[in-house]
Structure formats: C-alpha cells, structure tokens
Amino acid sequence: MPFISRLRLPVRSRPLSQRLVVPVMCASVTFIAIVDGAITTVALPSIAGQFRLTTAALDGVVVVYPVCLAMAIPASAWLVERFGGKRVLLTALGAFLGSSLLCGAAADLTQLVAFRAVQGLSAGVLFPASAALLFATFNSSEQVRISRYMIIPQQMAPAAAPVLGGLLVDHLSWRWVFYVNLPVGIPVVLFGVVFLAEHRGRPPGRFDLTGLLLTAAGLGAAMFGISEGPNRGWSSVAVVTALVLGAVLLAAAVVFQLRTAEPLLKLRLFADRLFRDTNLINLVGLVPILGAMYLGPLFLQQAQGRTAVESGTSTFPEAFGVLLTVQIVGVLYARVGPRIIVGCGLAGVSVVLLLFATCDEDTNLWTFRAYMFLLGVAMGGVFMPTTVASLANIARQDLAQASTLNTVVRQTGGALAPAAVTTVLVLSTPAAAVADPPVGAYQHAYLALAFVAAVTAVFAFTLPDAPARAAAGGTAASSRSALRRPRHEKTG
Incomplete structure (x- = not known):
C-alpha cells in the first residue's frame, strides 16, 4: 500500500481505547465524504463562469463521482482483508484529500473531471472500510448504542454542505469547495496513524480480477444510466445503452461469482x-x-x-x-x-x-x-x-x-x-x-x-x-x- 501505511510519527502512541478511536475515525470520514458529495453542486455556476462554459456542460463533474464510487466499492472488502482496515482507510483518505487538492487546482474541465473521478474511487473504498472497522469493533448490542451517535455526522453533513458551499463560493472561490477537505481531513489522517489499531479479517484468497471487471463495469454503467436518465431522457441512446450494458454485466458478475470459490463479492x-x-x-x-x-x-x-x-x-x-x-x-x-x-x-x-x-x-x-x-x-x-x-x-x-x-x-x-x-x-x-x-x-x-x-x-x-x-x-x-x-x- 502507499506510504501512509508506513508513516511513523516521532510521538509515542498512547493506548487509547479502540472503542473511542474507531468511532471518531468513522464519524470523521463519513462527514468529510458526505459533505464533499453534496457540496459540489453549489459551486457549479461559479465553475462554469471560470471555464466559460454552461452549467449543463459541467454535468460530468457531478456524474463522475457516483459512477466511480460505485466502481470502487466491490474491491474494498478484499483490500480490507488483505491489507487491514487501518491501512486501507488511511490510504483511501489520503488519496481522497490529495485528489481534493488537485480538484481545487484544476486548470480546465478535463482535469477537474479526472481528479473528481479519483475522489469518487477513494470514497468508494472509504465507506465500506470504515463500516467494516466499526462493526468489527462492536457487537450487536453495542452497535445499537454507538449508532445513536454515529447518526449525527450522517445527518449534519448533507444539511451543512449547501450552507458551507455557499459561504466558500461567495467569500473565497469555488476552488475552496475542494480545498476545505484538507484542513479537516489531514488531522484525521494523523490521528488515525497514531491511535488507530490494525484490524484484520481472515486472510483473503487470490484477487478476483474477472469479478472486479464485471462488477465495476456493470455498476458504473448502471449508475451512469440511472443518473443521466432524467436529464437525457430514458429513451436516449446513451442511457439505454448504459442500462442494458450494466444489466448484462451485473448478471454475468452474479453468475460468475456464485460459481467462484473465492469471489470478490460474497453474494452467498x-x-x-x-x-x-x-x-x-x-x-x-x-x-x-x-x-x-x-x-x-x-x-x-x-x-x-x-x-x-x-x-x-x-x-x-x-x-x-x-x-x-x-x-x-x-x-x-x-x-x-x-x-x-x-x-x-x-x-x-x-x-x-x-x-x-x-x-x-x-x-x-x-x-x-x-x-x-x-x-x-x-x-x-x-x-x-x-x-x-x-x-x-x-x-x-x-x-x-x-x-x-x-x-x-x-x-x-x-x-x-x-x-x-x-x-x-x-x-x-x-x-x-x-x-x-x-x-x-x-x-x-x-x-x-x-x-x-x-x-x-x-x-x-x-x-x-x-x-x-x-x-x-x-x-x-x-x-x-x-x-x-x-x-x-x-x-x-
């Protein structure tokens, strides 16, 4: 995995209970990812003005995020089992923050869409990795209690995103819609490096590349068709092609993974x-x-x-x-x-x-x-x-x-x-x-x-x-x- 997993700070880590550390990490990651997913639409008019484009032309900036997020999700379970929850979570968060910086510095629409895609791929690993850590740390009765607190960032993030986005765009620039992730996310990475313990599941089998290609391509195509259907029309060639292709690939992925001893997604x-x-x-x-x-x-x-x-x-x-x-x-x-x-x-x-x-x-x-x-x-x-x-x-x-x-x-x-x-x-x-x-x-x-x-x-x-x-x-x-x-x- 990238360098984050090998990073050692010159500070002796304190034996903080993982029952405190894991919820703090998961709540922070959830808040950052949800805010980022919701805040971008506020900045679209300003981005369009900067690049001399219509707001409709920026559709790719919005759609590429959920499409790439869906494509990355299938690999997350194998990554957590292979490298451990801590390494995967911190590496994905580091990639998310790095791509946020690049989004803010994008010189044109092509760069912005490309870096936004990396954000989506990173978020696709963040969500299941943080959930796996949380549920591996607490049993069922404890999960009920901890969920009473974890729901707070999940509810506050989408409510705060439009307000925060509006303030940043009006008083700074649209680029700060992406830059704002760094001062919030970097302390979370450092906190995780010092205090988060390694969590490993069972040793994984070989990486199911065929399953990944079928599932990621199917989910990506289906997500594109669903997201673009209302805008382009459900009968448009692009939407129909994406939905049909997505359905065929996902059906093939289901058949393949049910017949595979060590599938990427355990559909059983x-x-x-x-x-x-x-x-x-x-x-x-x-x-x-x-x-x-x-x-x-x-x-x-x-x-x-x-x-x-x-x-x-x-x-x-x-x-x-x-x-x-x-x-x-x-x-x-x-x-x-x-x-x-x-x-x-x-x-x-x-x-x-x-x-x-x-x-x-x-x-x-x-x-x-x-x-x-x-x-x-x-x-x-x-x-x-x-x-x-x-x-x-x-x-x-x-x-x-x-x-x-x-x-x-x-x-x-x-x-x-x-x-x-x-x-x-x-x-x-x-x-x-x-x-x-x-x-x-x-x-x-x-x-x-x-x-x-x-x-x-x-x-x-x-x-x-x-x-x-x-x-x-x-x-x-x-x-x-x-x-x-x-x-x-x-x-x-």
Whole structure:
C-alpha cells in the first residue's frame, strides 16, 4: 500500500481505547465524504463562469463521482482483508484529500473531471472500510448504542454542505469547495496513524480480477444510466445503452461469482433471509426517503419561488427529527425489535409524504418545516435498525464483505431516488413547461413516493428479526462478541 501505511510519527502512541478511536475515525470520514458529495453542486455556476462554459456542460463533474464510487466499492472488502482496515482507510483518505487538492487546482474541465473521478474511487473504498472497522469493533448490542451517535455526522453533513458551499463560493472561490477537505481531513489522517489499531479479517484468497471487471463495469454503467436518465431522457441512446450494458454485466458478475470459490463479492451472504430482506428494504425504502429530501428544495424554490436560504432552513428540521428518533430507537431496539420499528418508520414516512402531497403555492413555510421534522422522525426508525439487523447473522470474518454489499445497496438506492423523482416530475409536466413543473407535478411525485414507502412498510412487517433481537439483547451477543472483536491489535 502507499506510504501512509508506513508513516511513523516521532510521538509515542498512547493506548487509547479502540472503542473511542474507531468511532471518531468513522464519524470523521463519513462527514468529510458526505459533505464533499453534496457540496459540489453549489459551486457549479461559479465553475462554469471560470471555464466559460454552461452549467449543463459541467454535468460530468457531478456524474463522475457516483459512477466511480460505485466502481470502487466491490474491491474494498478484499483490500480490507488483505491489507487491514487501518491501512486501507488511511490510504483511501489520503488519496481522497490529495485528489481534493488537485480538484481545487484544476486548470480546465478535463482535469477537474479526472481528479473528481479519483475522489469518487477513494470514497468508494472509504465507506465500506470504515463500516467494516466499526462493526468489527462492536457487537450487536453495542452497535445499537454507538449508532445513536454515529447518526449525527450522517445527518449534519448533507444539511451543512449547501450552507458551507455557499459561504466558500461567495467569500473565497469555488476552488475552496475542494480545498476545505484538507484542513479537516489531514488531522484525521494523523490521528488515525497514531491511535488507530490494525484490524484484520481472515486472510483473503487470490484477487478476483474477472469479478472486479464485471462488477465495476456493470455498476458504473448502471449508475451512469440511472443518473443521466432524467436529464437525457430514458429513451436516449446513451442511457439505454448504459442500462442494458450494466444489466448484462451485473448478471454475468452474479453468475460468475456464485460459481467462484473465492469471489470478490460474497453474494452467498444474501442466502441469509435477514441480511437479504434488510438490504431489500434499504434499496427500495431509500427511494421515498431520499426522494423526498431531493424533492423538497425543488418544490420550495421552483413551485413556491423561495430563496436558497429559505429552502435550506426549511429542509434542515429533518435532521433534528432523525436525531430524536434514533435516540429512542436505541433504547427500544432490543425490546421491540427492528421489524416493528422499521415497519412503523416506513409507514410514518408514507403518511408524512401524503401530507406533503397537500402542499401548494400558498402553503406556509412553517407548515412545510413541520412536515420535514415529522419526516425526520419517521426516517429515524429506518436507517439504523436495518443496518444493525443486517449483520446479526454475519460472522466476524465476513463483516468486510457484508459491509461492502450494504454499501452497494445503499448507493444504488441513493441513485434511484432522484432519478425516480425527476421522472415523475417530467411525466406529470406538459412538454411545453418541462423546465418549470406545475405544483400538481410535485404533488404527484409525493404521492408516488408515499405509495413506494407504504409497500415497503408492509414488507418490513414480515422481517424475521428474532436473531437481531437476540443479539442486541445479549443472548447471542456473548457468543458473537469474541468473534467480532479484533483479536490481534497493533497500534502504530
């Protein structure tokens, strides 16, 4: 691995508990990566002015990030098993920060897109690597408690990104949208070098190059098609070609890896019903949840003519709702179980989306804010319980693989959400007014999202959560704790 793994500081490392170090590292990495993924769109008009281009011409700057992120995810589990969680996490973070510096210094659009691609590749390793470290350090009952705190950066990052981006662009330049990662990320790297202990899983088999090529190319093509479908049209040659190619490559990847003794992605984990069902809930359930988050600012600024500041302060209450519910869920998880919590959470999402569907040009801003808070309250019952429950039956040696598969599912659901929303808006808008959808189009989009949430809620109530309740309650925690805790730790 690159030089970061060999770096030794002239300071004697202190024996800090990994139960403190790992959450600090994971929370910091998550915050940095999420902010970077959300902050770039704010700077697009300024970048277009600098390079004398239209904002539409910068589409590649936005799309290349999720495409490359999806392509890098499949290799992350093997890298963690081969080189250890510490080396992989710090190397990926170093590459992310280096590419951020290069993005800020880009002389033209070609360089910016290329360096943005490296950012995406680095982030594709960061997310599953940090998750694997977290879940290898804490058993199921502890994961529930730690998730109550880990949710804070996950919620604050997307809410803070537009505000931070606006301030940097207005008072400095668009280049600081990328430079800002360095003063935040460098201390995190140094902290990890000194205090993070090595975490290793089982020795990996040979690197599955064929599986990587099939999976990475398939995910990349599919992500491009999903991201570009609403913009170019689902019938455009580029989009249809990407979606068909992605489907064929992913199908080939599934067949190949199920027949391979040591596959890059351990798809056999989906044979466990709890793991399979929780991931299916995450895939489909993220569409109405993230779709509503994407739709809110569009409705406020386009349908109601609100300012960006009004929009930002009106969608922000969602974060407070999530934080409130997660604290309650952390207490009730072992007693009630994820089946009831997730089912009620998605049912609540559906009800709140029906409330949003009643909004029109005259809806009071405070009413909209109240709905956003209620949406967050309902959302808080979905994210953490499904993630923790998905790993209840997973052995320690498969945690890196399970975390990677979870990340693939979440990223796919995240890409489907804006694509679904934009598609409904286009279908509900007359061709002559496609650039300015009427209020009715937004209402139809909220209704469609409510329907998806309701169907997913019904499915969630069938979740076989007995193993998850047992593990969180302690009956299975003792037997799994020894497996899930890293047995050999070397700090340095």
